[in-house]
Amino acid sequence: MKSQSILLAFDKFKGTMSAQQVCKTVALTINKLHPDWQITQLPITDGGGGSLDILFNYGFTSVEVKTVTALLEPKKATYAISQDGERAFIEMASVCGITELNRLDPFAASSIGLGVAALNAIKRGAKEITISLGGSASTDGGLGFLIGLGAVALDENGKPVSPNLAGIRSIHSLDIEALKSNITWTFLADVTNPLVGEMGTAQVFGKQKGLEDKDVLVADALLGKWANLLFLTSSKDIRHIPGTGAAGGIAAAGISLFDGVVISGSIWFAELLGLRNLVLNCDAVVTGEGHFDEQSLMGKAPGYVIDLAESLGKKVHVLAGNVDPQIMRARNIKYVSLTEIASSSELAISDPEKWLESATIELTKILDL
Numbered sequence: 001m002k003s004q005s006i007l008l009a010f011d012k013f014k015g016t017m018s019a020q021q022v023c024k025t026v027a028l029t030i031n032k033l034h035p036d037w038q039i040t041q042l043p044i045t046d047g048g049g050g051s052l053d054i055l056f057n058y059g060f061t062s063v064e065v066k067t068v069t070a071l072l073e074p075k076k077a078t079y080a081i082s083q084d085g086e087r088a089f090i091e092m093a094s095v096c097g098i099t100e101l102n103r104l105d106p107f108a109a110s111s112i113g114l115g116v117a118a119l120n121a122i123k124r125g126a127k128e129i130t131i132s133l134g135g136s137a138s139t140d141g142g143l144g145f146l147i148g149l150g151a152v153a154l155d156e157n158g159k160p161v162s163p164n165l166a167g168i169r170s171i172h173s174l175d176i177e178a179l180k181s182n183i184t185w186t187f188l189a190d191v192t193n194p195l196v197g198e199m200g201t202a203q204v205f206g207k208q209k210g211l212e213d214k215d216v217l218v219a220d221a222l223l224g225k226w227a228n229l230l231f232l233t234s235s236k237d238i239r240h241i242p243g244t245g246a247a248g249g250i251a252a253a254g255i256s257l258f259d260g261v262v263i264s265g266s267i268w269f270a271e272l273l274g275l276r277n278l279v280l281n282c283d284a285v286v287t288g289e290g291h292f293d294e295q296s297l298m299g300k301a302p303g304y305v306i307d308l309a310e311s312l313g314k315k316v317h318v319l320a321g322n323v324d325p326q327i328m329r330a331r332n333i334k335y336v337s338l339t340e341i342a343s344s345s346e347l348a349i350s351d352p353e354k355w356l357e358s359a360t361i362e363l364t365k366i367l368d369l
Contacts (some may be wrong), residue, residue: 005038005127006367007282009275011301012050013290013321016352017049019043020057025353026286026319029360031207034368042278047132047188047265051091058272060089065120067113067148068356070096071105079117083207087128088121090114092247093135096290101137104210109138110164111250122149128184131254132265133247138208139219140164141195141201141226142253143171144366150178168222176257185260188268190299193245195238196224197253201245209248223249230256242296266304270368276308284367285309288320292335294327306333319356319363321348336363 010022016071016224017025023041030039045051056062061079067077079090093099096113138144144163147153152175153161161167193199202211202219211219226249227239234256238244244252245264254260270276279285287305289296297303302318309316318328318335322345338355341362342348348355 003036003038004283004367005040005281007042007278007285009042009044009285009287009302009305010319011044011046011289013352014049016290016321016349017270017356018053019045020053021353022288022356024131025356026360026363029357030364031072033361033364040278040282042273042275044273044275044301044305045265045269046190046299046304047091047269048134049093051089051269052078052080052094052131054269055089060249062212063121063124065117065118069094069113070109070111071100071101071102071103075113077113077117079121080124081121083123085125087130088118088124088126089130089132090117091132092250093132096137097135098137098209099135104137106139106167106206106210106215108162108164109140109209110144110162111136111140111248112144112148112163113136114250115145118145119149122180122183125243127182128186128188130188130268131250132188133250134190134265136247136250138164138207138210139206139223139247139248141168141223142251143167143226144176145250146176146179146253146257151176152178165219165222168226171226171229174229176233176368179257183258185254185258186252186267186268187243187246187254187260189243189246189251189262190264190266191246192242194240195227195244195249196220197240199245201249204245205248205360227252233257256300264299264304264361266299266301269301270308275305278310279305279309279312279314282314284315284317286317286319286363286367288318290321292318292322292325292327297327297331306331317363317366319359321345321352334366336366
């Protein structure tokens with residue numbers, strides 16, 4: 001077959017290989033078999049884990065900041081800032097995420113650490129701040145986030161409230177005078193849930209963050225109270241706007257007070273990485289992640305790659321750790337699964353690089369048709 005151009009656009013194989021490692025292994029394996037093929041490596045993400053590593057390859061540098069976890073324990077976190085210092089990217093999961101906690105306390109969990117990190121970026125000169133909202137531990141409507149940025153939240157006696165869901169119980173006033181008004185805010189989220197109601201953040205995601213059945217409606221009512229206070233402060237009723245429920249309601253505060261926007265992380269990164277032009281200039285696209293299922297096609301990065309490639313008339317294939325074959329048949333997409341090649345997911349996970357090489361050899365047979 002004539003020489004062809006292949007775009008490798010992989011997300012991470014969670015828990016085993018980074019997006020960069022996957023792209024590199026697949027590229028090396030293809031080039032051993034077809035040294036004349038032009039291979040372009042594009043590690044991708046939708047704003048989840050591994051996002052910072054990708055940004056560091058695109059003109060961003062690492063900044064360390066002293067902040068706190070969701071349960072207010074001191075910690076050091078890292079965010080990314082552009083070379084000119086004007087754009088900052090903060091990954092909420094790595095600042096005050098749920099995975100680092102050894103216990104869940106939904107009324108105490110706070111987003112204040114995120115605000116502290118964002119304020120640090122602002123003081124360094126950032127004018128545009130992008131926050132990836134996945135992996136949050138809090139359901140505080142962004143109250144903690146605002147306090148971390150410098151807002152003053154008081155009870156009816158003029159005393160500061162706690163920066164969490166419990167603090168909303170007693171909050172009486174919110175003073176945002178100290179907050180910078182010249183910042184452009186973007187929030188990356190793959191959920192469209194509103195702040196309150198049956199599809200709201202407390203009722204849909206509260207149990208994942210430790211809310212008991214008896215507390216779910218209590219939390220929803222508190223967030224309704226918080227929405228009222230935001231309305232009084234900004235004159236914007238954001239309680240039912242899609243996406244305001246992201247990360248326990250942080251997006252609600254951002255949209256209400258900062259004119260922030262909530263967009264898909266896949267779209268944001270695709271624009272940053274120049275994905276469209278790379279797809280236009282290749283013969284075929286290969287994408288994938290550790291576990292490719294229906295969720296992969298619902299806002300996640302590999303699904304976005306597939307949709308874009310198909311819309312541009314390009315051949316697209318999936319190479320992933322594990323693949324739902326029904327999804328592939330429904331979309332008429334050819335695929336290779338490490339689990340199928342290795343005969344079990346346990347074997348595939350035990351030596352992912354070995355089985356990725358084997359799966360890539362099978363992939364080249366499809367690409368060589």
